[in-house]
Amino acid sequence: MAEIRFSGFGGQGIIRCGLITGKALSLYDNKHATMTQSFGPEARGSACSSQLVVSKDRVLYPYITIPEILVSMSQEAYDKYEPDLLENGILIIDTDLVKPKPVREKIQMFAIPSTRFAEELGNRIIANLVMLGFFTAVTKIVSPEAMKKALPGMVPGRFLDLNIKAFDRGYDYGGEVLKTAKPAKTKKKTAAKKKTTKSKK
Amino acid sequence: MKKVKVDPKGVLTGSHYIDGDYAIAEGGLAAGCRFFAGYPITPSTETAERFSERIPHVGGVFIQMEDELGSIAAMIGAVWGGKKTMTVTSGPGFSLMMENIGLACMMEIPLVIANVQRGGPSTGLPTLTGQQDMMQAKWGSHGDYEIIALSPDSPQECFDLTIEAFNLSETYRVPVFVMTDECVGHMHEKVVIPPAEEIEVVERKWYEGPKDKYLPYKLDKDGIPFMVKAGDGYRFHTTGLTRDERGYPVINAECQSVVVPHLVDKIINNADKIIMLEEDEIDGAEIVVISYGITSRVAIRAVQQARKAGIKVGTLRLKTVWPFPEKRIKQLARKIKAFVVPEINYGQIVLEVERCAAGKAPAFHVPHCGGWVHDPNDILKVIKEAAK
Amino acid sequence: MKKEDRLESKNPMEGFLRMDRIPHIWCPGCGIGTVVTSFTEALKKSKLDLDKVAVVSGIGCTGRVAGYVKLDSFHTTHGRAVPFATGLKLANPDLKVVVFSGDGDIFGIGGNHFIHAARRNMDILIICVNNFNYAMTGGQVAATTPMEANASTAPYGNFEFAFSLPYLAEAAGATYVARWTSLHLRRVTKSIQEALAKPGFSLIEVITPCVTLYARRNRLGDGLNLLKYYYDKSVIEHGADTRTLDISYQGKLVVGKFVDKEKPTFLDRMNEHMTKILGDKYVKYGE
Ligand SMILES: Cc1ncc(C[n+]2csc(CCOP(=O)(O)OP(=O)(O)O)c2C)c(N)n1
Ligand code: SF4
Ligand SMILES: [Mg+2]
Numbered sequence: 124m125a126e127i128r129f130s131g132f133g134g135q136g137i138i139r140c141g142l143i144t145g146k147a148l149s150l151y152d153n154k155h156a157t158m159t160q161s162f163g164p165e166a167r168g169s170a171c172s173s174q175l176v177v178s179k180d181r182v183l184y185p186y187i188t189i190p191e192i193l194v195s196m197s198q199e200a201y202d203k204y205e206p207d208l209l210e211n212g213i214l215i216i217d218t219d220l221v222k223p224k225p226v227r228e229k230i231q232m233f234a235i236p237s238t239r240f241a242e243e244l245g246n247r248i249i250a251n252l253v254m255l256g257f258f259t260a261v262t263k264i265v266s267p268e269a270m271k272k273a274l275p276g277m278v279p280g281r282f283l284d285l286n287i288k289a290f291d292r293g294y295d296y297g298g299e300v301l302k303t304a305k306p307a308k309t310k311k312k313t314a315a316k317k318k319t320t321k322s323k324k
Numbered sequence: 325m326k327k328v329k330v331d332p333k334g335v336l337t338g339s340h341y342i343d344g345d346y347a348i349a350e351g352g353l354a355a356g357c358r359f360f361a362g363y364p365i366t367p368s369t370e371t372a373e374r375f376s377e378r379i380p381h382v383g384g385v386f387i388q389m390e391d392e393l394g395s396i397a398a399m400i401g402a403v404w405g406g407k408k409t410m411t412v413t414s415g416p417g418f419s420l421m422m423e424n425i426g427l428a429c430m431m432e433i434p435l436v437i438a439n440v441q442r443g444g445p446s447t448g449l450p451t452l453t454g455q456q457d458m459m460q461a462k463w464g465s466h467g468d469y470e471i472i473a474l475s476p477d478s479p480q481e482c483f484d485l486t487i488e489a490f491n492l493s494e495t496y497r498v499p500v501f502v503m504t505d506e507c508v509g510h511m512h513e514k515v516v517i518p519p520a521e522e523i524e525v526v527e528r529k530w531y532e533g534p535k536d537k538y539l540p541y542k543l544d545k546d547g548i549p550f551m552v553k554a555g556d557g558y559r560f561h562t563t564g565l566t567r568d569e570r571g572y573p574v575i576n577a578e579c580q581s582v583v584v585p586h587l588v589d590k591i592i593n594n595a596d597k598i599i600m601l602e603e604d605e606i607d608g609a610e611i612v613v614i615s616y617g618i619t620s621r622v623a624i625r626a627v628q629q630a631r632k633a634g635i636k637v638g639t640l641r642l643k644t645v646w647p648f649p650e651k652r653i654k655q656l657a658r659k660i661k662a663f664v665v666p667e668i669n670y671g672q673i674v675l676e677v678e679r680c681a682a683g684k685a686p687a688f689h690v691p692h693c694g695g696w697v698h699d700p701n702d703i704l705k706v707i708k709e710a711a712k
Numbered sequence: 713m714k715k716e717d718r719l720e721s722k723n724p725m726e727g728f729l730r731m732d733r734i735p736h737i738w739c740p741g742c743g744i745g746t747v748v749t750s751f752t753e754a755l756k757k758s759k760l761d762l763d764k765v766a767v768v769s770g771i772g773c774t775g776r777v778a779g780y781v782k783l784d785s786f787h788t789t790h791g792r793a794v795p796f797a798t799g800l801k802l803a804n805p806d807l808k809v810v811v812f813s814g815d816g817d818i819f820g821i822g823g824n825h826f827i828h829a830a831r832r833n834m835d836i837l838i839i840c841v842n843n844f845n846y847a848m849t850g851g852q853v854a855a856t857t858p859m860e861a862n863a864s865t866a867p868y869g870n871f872e873f874a875f876s877l878p879y880l881a882e883a884a885g886a887t888y889v890a891r892w893t894s895l896h897l898r899r900v901t902k903s904i905q906e907a908l909a910k911p912g913f914s915l916i917e918v919i920t921p922c923v924t925l926y927a928r929r930n931r932l933g934d935g936l937n938l939l940k941y942y943y944d945k946s947v948i949e950h951g952a953d954t955r956t957l958d959i960s961y962q963g964k965l966v967v968g969k970f971v972d973k974e975k976p977t978f979l980d981r982m983n984e985h986m987t988k989i990l991g992d993k994y995v996k997y998g999e
Binding site for chain 2: 141142145146149150155156157158159160182183184185186273
């Protein structure tokens with residue numbers, strides 16, 4: 124069981140991140156994954172997010188409560204969602220876009236200049252794929268094979284190769300980072316910092 | 325009831341990662357729906373979008389009407405033109421459709437309306453969930469009549485139950501509602517669409533006798549009249565007025581006393597065949613949690629906790645909400661201590677449970693006025709209270 | 713008065729009417745029946761396969777027409793005849809679909825559907841009996857009631873502006889628009905014939921006496937008095953600018969055929985456009 128939140132600003136492909144990972148897990152990795160996204164006034168602001176609940180059994184409660192993985196690709200999204208992150212959760216950020224506060228003690232943080240890498244590959248629009256590659260490498264929650272299988276239909280056909288390249292770039296960088304850090308482990312929920320079951324706002 | 329194989333053009337066989345709204349469109353296309361008239365409304369619009377994208381590849385018509393009054397009227401016209409038809413909407417649009425839902429009942433029209441419920445009343449919570457139109461589905465149009473309403477709890481069931489909705493609507497010549505909600509409608513999960521050869525659908529009950537003998541509302545042995553389509557030479561008439569077998573208006577109490585019981589009985593007398601329930605650990609249960617749609621998934625969490633705490637809890641999920649499983653509730657009421665009914669409204673289906681339980685067992689409601697699903701703890705609390 | 717405009721009493725046309733439903737409910741002197749006669753006459757002359765002609769009505773005195781014609785016929789709900797007809801036509805494009813209904817039904821409660829069906833150039837013919845009021849419910853004021861005229865819900869006279877139906881129809885996109893009175897029976901027949909033969913959205917407005925309500929309340933006499941008014945005050949002006957067709961109380965009635973033009977229908981456009989965009993992948997519809 125894992126609860127994951129992808130966050131950033133509109134136009135970065137944050138919803139796609141949830142869709143691709145959810146599709147990879149449930150169609151190719153034999154897991155159950157329920158993806159929800161914020162709609163409405165809440166989704167209007169610049170912070171946008173998509174949520175995934177992953178489980179080996181059927182997902183019952185469809186929303187995340189205390190995410191153990193938070194991916195943030197913008198400062199505003201980080202500021203908004205970081206306080207909800209599980210005490211010993213995993214935080215993944217874009218180095219250039221998020222200036223994190225001092226990291227909470229038990230939280231493991233991984234950072235990647237995903238937008239910069241995407242620009243080097245020719246288009247910042249694929250930063251989300253760089254991030255997904257990195258996310259896949261450091262969390263090991265989903266297999267890279269499943270993620271790549273999930274891409275057709277989720278990204279424009281003519282940019283498929285470029286998207287795969289972007290994914291690989293992030294994935295490889297993740298591998299390098301892991302050599303210096305311990306691999307991330309999703310842990311048992313210890314203490315909920317804050318209950319968010321009911322409040323959406 | 326004649327079952328036929330579906331047109332493979334409409335069936336997108338395979339495993340997909342899609343939301344409930346898309347799954348409804350795919351269910352309709354797989355079932356052979358080739359006419360969709362709709363009007364955009366959150367959180368249901370994705371169904372219309374999906375249909376408009378897919379239909380040119382399948383052969384059929386998508387039309388965005390000027391309002392929901394137009395959508396439902398066009399659908400009824402399209403059924404008389406020989407098509408299977410559906411639409412999708414949410415509370416405000418459902419309200420606008422009510423008059424012609426009555427026409428569809430009176431004319432005995434097979435059609436499917438999906439209501440992706442949001443919080444109400446009025447414009448309410450356009451983007452957030454609710455289960456507040458459950459009574460409206462049953463009682464919304466004027467007069468006495470019966471409809472069928474199903475409640476899917478996942479995108480997969482949105483697909484499956486939309487096909488089932490078409491089958492029921494053709495079998496009983498009645499509007500069938502797929503009463504889902506924003507949460508299921510917008511949630512992405514795996515949806516498996518089987519090969520076309522594995523999907524069977526109920527064919528319209530076409531009349532095959534001599535042309536001059538056709539009577540639009542003469543009941544067949546099974547209590548359901550035969551249909552024809554305009555343009556086939558029957559020169560038939562039909563009306564929203566109370567009518568005789570010929571479809572001619574007869575405005576008096578005698579005729580009314582034939583028509584209304586027919587419209588009601590054709591559903592109620594077949595309730596056992598129509599009703600789909602999912603039960604778990606009911607035998608020996610002291611508490612039975614009755615729920616439907618997304619709430620039943622959330623309730624399981626509470627039920628698991630309650631069982632850990634030593635309470636004997638069974639669950640009953642209403643895949644069919646209307647007609648209501650009156651018989652089953654009556655049986656259970658004699659055996660158990662109490663019902664617990666969580667739903668995302670201020671007390672709708674719980675009233676029906678209470679009515680059926682008739683004082684034999686109390687029904688504890690777990691209300692939620694919409695905007696989000698229940699906190700499982702809130703359900704747990706009521707289960708504990710009911711078990712006291 | 714030319715011979716062809718003279719009112720004739722005809723034998724009911726058995727093949728076209730549901731004789732088992734006659735006598736009809738209309739008042740003696742009501743003009744609706746004469747419009748039905750013109751319609752059946754036009755059908756006969758048109759040589760259309762009657763199995764492929766369907767009539768859709770809304771609710772009202774005129775709305776009862778669907779119940780009397782021996783065709784596939786649908787008596788629907790108030791205001792919704794046009795979208796019902798839209799669905800019927802699209803589901804079975806072989807049909808010639810005629811909406812036969814009242815002014816209140818089509819332009820009051822159903823006005824929104826009318827303009828949108830016209831905009832789409834939906835291939836349906838609308839025959840609207842304009843009797844200047846909501847007759848079925850007892851003569852209430854309508855969107856077509858001339859200013860100053862009296863109605864049961866305008867007991868001091870109507871002070872609202874009225875719709876000019878041909879102007880509205882043309883502006884919304886109709887490809888055939890005509891107005892007649894029930895005095896011009898042959899002309900009505902001819903217009904219906906023309907419109908039946910023409911694909912696209914057509915409106916034929918027929919100004920018709922409601923003797924029991926509109927005429928009585930306004931002390932305009934019986935049916936014959938009203939026909940005399942039509943005779944005295946109507947002028948045929950084919951091709952007249954539809955902006956000039958307002959009707960004042962007991963004033964001049966400009967009649968004629970105002971619009972007759974070619975435009976692809978909804979289904980033509982759909983097939984043409986989808987083929988252009990999707991090529992072979994498009995599954996053609998209704999051809
Ligand atoms: C929704 C609804 N509102 C009101 C009515 C009552 N009603 C029946 S007929 C009618 C007016 C009909 O007027 P018109 O279309 O001009 O037909 P006429 O009787 O004049 O031929 C009204 C208001 C109704 N049947 N349905
Ligand atoms: S009330 Fe008027 S419109 Fe209706 S039938 Fe009588 S005369 Fe005709
Ligand atoms: Mg009228």
